[in-house]
Amino acid sequence: MFRAKSFVGVLIHLSLMAIIVVAMIVGFFYIYLPSATNHGESISVPRIEGMQLTDAEELLEQQNLRYFINDSSYNSNLKPYTILTQDPSPDAKVKENRKIYISVNMKNPPMIKMPKLIDGSVKNAELILKSYDLKKGEVTMVPDLQQNAVLKQFVNGQEVKPGELIPKGSVVDLHVGDGLGNTEFEVPDVVGMPVDEASVLLVGQGLQIGNIIYVQGSEEPDGTVLKQRPFAEVGAVIRVGEFVDLWVAGEEPVQGIE
Structure with a gap:
């Protein structure tokens, strides 16, 4: 066993021990540990x-x-x-x-509640469908006085009510009102009537005044309806909301400037 015989020997002994300890620490932290844990490798x-x-x-x-x-x-x-x-x-x-x-x-879509699109516009329906991760399908115009209003909503050909469960991502088809209505009746005959009276009659029956064309050189008094389209022929029918064009005798009135 090593024994120091002098003070210098003691110092040498202590120095050797310190070197050994330092070598062990360096070897563990900088050689063994990095190799064991792939330190520095990523x-x-x-x-x-x-x-x-x-x-x-x-x-x-x-x-x-x-x-x-x-x-x-x-x-x-x-x-x-x-x-x-x-x-x-x-x-x-x-x-x-x-x-x-x-x-x-996911492979299978989750089930969600069908939102309410009915009575809203097609544009509003598109925004709602997008927010629910649904897709707008075919838009079918059907006779109804509510123009551009969603009347019914369908998924895979089946009508779906608001709140019913449907797969997320489904394609939703829409039935939308065309604004014309479903009521058909004979075309009213307004030829020979003053244009003001003809307009009141047509509007009162749920029709709209289309183009008014003024014709000069007629023998009829100014303001008299000379022709109409569609014609009031036997068997001719028209639907609520449709337009009627009028040809009127005289010059087009000049709009006054206020």
Whole structure:
């Protein structure tokens, strides 16, 4: 056993012990530990957003990385099992065997309540459908006095009432009023009447005044209706809300300036 025979020997002995301890510390922290934990070695996380889960799984395995599905949602515009998000983000530096957290697109859409589109406009229906992740399908104009108003809503050919459950992402077809109504009646005959009286008669029957064309050189008094379209022929019918054009004798009145 080594024994120091002098003060200098003691110092040498202590110095040797200090060197050994320092060497052990340096060796553990800067040689053994880095080699055991791959210290300083990192992997760039690949971009897997937008990939199919099976393809992403293979890529991560090649990079010595793992994945964990921590969320899922549904997007009708993407294929099932498409990766929507990832954490850490692409190009982040991580250790081998790091777990990548992902969210994926569900295979089956969740069921949601059908919103109320009835009585609103087509434009309003489009905004509501978009907010519910639904799609506007075919718009069919049907006779009704409510012009451009949604009257009925359909999914897969079946009428759906507000509040009924439908798959998210469904295509919703609409029946929309054409503003003309469904009531048909014989075309009223206003030829020979003063244009003011003819207008009152037509409007009173739910019709609209279309173009008024003034004709000069007629033998009829000014302001008399000379012709109309559609014609008041036998069997001719018209629907509520439709237009009637009039040809009127005389010059077009000059609008006064106030």
